[in-house]
Amino acid sequence: MKNLEELKKIRERVKRDLELRTGKHRIKIVVCLGTCGIAAGARESMNTLIDLIAKSGRSDIIVTTSGCAGFCEQEPMIQVYVEEQEPVVYGKVDTKAAEEIFEKHILNHQIVEKYLFTKGK
Amino acid sequence: MNDKSITQVLVSIDSNTVLSGARQIKTKLITELSRQGISEEVRVIETGSIGPTNQGVVLGVFPGGELYANLTEEEIAEFVQERFVKGRTYQKRLLAEKLPEEMMLQEYDSRKTQYYGRIVLDNCGRINPEDIEEYIGVGGYEALGSALQEKTPEEIINIIQASGLRGRGGAGFPTGLKWSFTFKEKKYPKYVVCNADEGEPGTFKDRLIMEGDPHKIIEAMVIAGYAVEAEQGFIYIRGEYKLSIERLQKAIQQAREMNLLGENIFGTDFNFDIQIKIGAGSYVCGEETALLNSIEGYRGEPRLKPPYPAQYGLLQQPTLINNVETLANIPAIILNGPDWFRNFGTENMPGTKVYTVLGHVNRPGLIEVPIGITLREVIYDYAGGISSGEFKMAQIGGTAGDILSAEQLDVPLDIQSLQALGHNLGSGALLIMNDSISVAELLTSCMKFFAHESCGKCSVCRIGTEYLYTACNRLRKGEGYADELENMRDIATTMKLTAFCPLGQSVAQPVFSALKYFKNELSKSIKQNKKSFSPTREKNSKVIYYS
Numbered sequence A: 001m002k003n004l005e006e007l008k009k010i011r012e013r014v015k016r017d018l019e020l021r022t023g024k025h026r027i028k029i030v031v032c033l034g035t036c037g038i039a040a041g042a043r044e045s046m047n048t049l050i051d052l053i054a055k056s057g058r059s060d061i062i063v064t065t066s067g068c069a070g071f072c073e074q075e076p077m078i079q080v081y082v083e084e085q086e087p088v089v090y091g092k093v094d095t096k097a098a099e100e101i102f103e104k105h106i107l108n109h110q111i112v113e114k115y116l117f118t119k120g121k
Numbered sequence B: 001m002n003d004k005s006i007t008q009v010l011v012s013i014d015s016n017t018v019l020s021g022a023r024q025i026k027t028k029l030i031t032e033l034s035r036q037g038i039s040e041e042v043r044v045i046e047t048g049s050i051g052p053t054n055q056g057v058v059l060g061v062f063p064g065g066e067l068y069a070n071l072t073e074e075e076i077a078e079f080v081q082e083r084f085v086k087g088r089t090y091q092k093r094l095l096a097e098k099l100p101e102e103m104m105l106q107e108y109d110s111r112k113t114q115y116y117g118r119i120v121l122d123n124c125g126r127i128n129p130e131d132i133e134e135y136i137g138v139g140g141y142e143a144l145g146s147a148l149q150e151k152t153p154e155e156i157i158n159i160i161q162a163s164g165l166r167g168r169g170g171a172g173f174p175t176g177l178k179w180s181f182t183f184k185e186k187k188y189p190k191y192v193v194c195n196a197d198e199g200e201p202g203t204f205k206d207r208l209i210m211e212g213d214p215h216k217i218i219e220a221m222v223i224a225g226y227a228v229e230a231e232q233g234f235i236y237i238r239g240e241y242k243l244s245i246e247r248l249q250k251a252i253q254q255a256r257e258m259n260l261l262g263e264n265i266f267g268t269d270f271n272f273d274i275q276i277k278i279g280a281g282s283y284v285c286g287e288e289t290a291l292l293n294s295i296e297g298y299r300g301e302p303r304l305k306p307p308y309p310a311q312y313g314l315l316q317q318p319t320l321i322n323n324v325e326t327l328a329n330i331p332a333i334i335l336n337g338p339d340w341f342r343n344f345g346t347e348n349m350p351g352t353k354v355y356t357v358l359g360h361v362n363r364p365g366l367i368e369v370p371i372g373i374t375l376r377e378v379i380y381d382y383a384g385g386i387s388s389g390e391f392k393m394a395q396i397g398g399t400a401g402d403i404l405s406a407e408q409l410d411v412p413l414d415i416q417s418l419q420a421l422g423h424n425l426g427s428g429a430l431l432i433m434n435d436s437i438s439v440a441e442l443l444t445s446c447m448k449f450f451a452h453e454s455c456g457k458c459s460v461c462r463i464g465t466e467y468l469y470t471a472c473n474r475l476r477k478g479e480g481y482a483d484e485l486e487n488m489r490d491i492a493t494t495m496k497l498t499a500f501c502p503l504g505q506s507v508a509q510p511v512f513s514a515l516k517y518f519k520n521e522l523s524k525s526i527k528q529n530k531k532s533f534s535p536t537r538e539k540n541s542k543v544i545y546y547s
């Protein structure tokens, strides 16, 4: 360790890893990973989202999972929680849809009507 | 780092959970996750104590901070299936409490007057204590870097003094002042010693700090070394603390590899290294001068003070001795400044205090709270209330601590308020008892401990502890002599005034406070008409008492 700069480099490197436990998350994407969701390809959509977050370099977005929400025909479903905004639920989110939602909604705050299922709680 | 995990499971591995099979649970978790094909998404991380004690193996799941306790190995398959495959909470073992999602707790304390955060335990149960990069990731070693590169030793001492930090080892001596005494001595080499003996019964805060965040202690010691111009540090640690020793050794090794210990730290001309010394389980060796003797290889008997360790310490050289918890406050104070630190606690004693709450409460365990909250708040707001029966008494600060009654429930727990009543804050153990325990019973067990631990160097302590033990034992059996209580007070007074070291002197604390608040109850144990068991008069007594 020669100086504070070197320390900061290590810090950057482990940042994402720790942010799950420590950071402030402004945007949360919940992927329904019930049996129905998995069968419909939710895992692939989720992996797409994870990759997109990593690429964007944003540390305030996290992905978590939940179970079946009872609308199996809409799977894969994702919920998007943006701080201080109503939660938005999307249905039939395949990997292509995931990319579009990420680009428009997550990064640019525009709701993607095409896949919209419901809004609000 | 090519990490795809979106969920992290923290397995609390500390001395308690290891006994409940935490290591097996961790292995089983990893196997199950890979069997389900989700090892990439869910990462298993080892951490220190998460919080709840006496609840078997404790897991924290992030993000979200759900807590699970009492999980058995057989349940892991089902747990993984439910929680990570289906994404539902595993209700069966879910605790009502959650881990805060942000590192620094920003909760209102119960009086709704000020914010508090965790200073000492902020990383415990959150980072992997065996990975220096995680510690760096949460800001670790930055205080050291900025101290070495941007501040002089005098500036650091001034910061610590302005923060108002006082020792957390029991005596509450102002830390900055202690550092300045050691700094002033111009006799080299000097030493820094971390007191990790933690012999006070019921106290295990230092252990959980070391198990959960060992690098914080290392960082603080290097800062202390720089501030008092020492180049060698020692950690004197209780031998039973196997896991703490292991993790400290690992931490020292990692710090050396990164040159955070060793020569030319942070590219400066400052050198510092740390050695661990393992104690052999004597209570008095926690007393700083006995501790120094023990490190030097002598019998663990106290030395006469003054001179204090700041002048004649280890190997007769100037030495700074601080408790683990005291040191754990240092990096945060350096990083955030003294004014920030004074946001917590009281004017006279800023900061937080880590308490180990034990006995008849619903949620025994470790808490970190602002100094100055009352016993009532600790019991009812943090420890979930009395588990059965009614609150009767509390012994604060360990076996050498005072015994308080229900009337003292609202006294703020800080040095000044307690001293006004003749009490001490002590080490942080809070033993809460209901009406099933008699005062004589409690006193007997305290005195038995002291009689066992008295080192024998001075006769006042050696004889006094033995005498008090037999007296309390008589009271416990309801066979007290007519003037038993007066005799006990006399002996305790003599010990307080004339014992060689604070061990013998502190024996008076529980005796005085019990006599003060529970005299009625103790009087009921006096059954004999026979007047006194004055050691001078009793024929076969081994005790010789010069009056």
Ligand SMILES: Cc1cc2nc3c(=O)[nH]c(=O)nc-3n(C[C@H](O)[C@H](O)[C@H](O)COP(=O)(O)O)c2cc1C
Binding pocket: B166, B167, B168, B169, B170, B171, B172, B173, B175, B195, B196, B197, B198, B199, B200, B283, B284, B285, B286, B287, B288, B289, B321, B322, B323, B324, B326, B327, B501, B502, B503
């Ligand atoms: C009998 C006895 C036992 C003690 N045991 C401990 C101990 O286990 N750990 C500790 O930190 N201080 C212990 N102390 C207090 C130390 O002597 C000393 O005050 C302390 O290490 C100073 O550190 P601080 O200023 O950071 O609190 C003990 C004192 C006495 C009299």
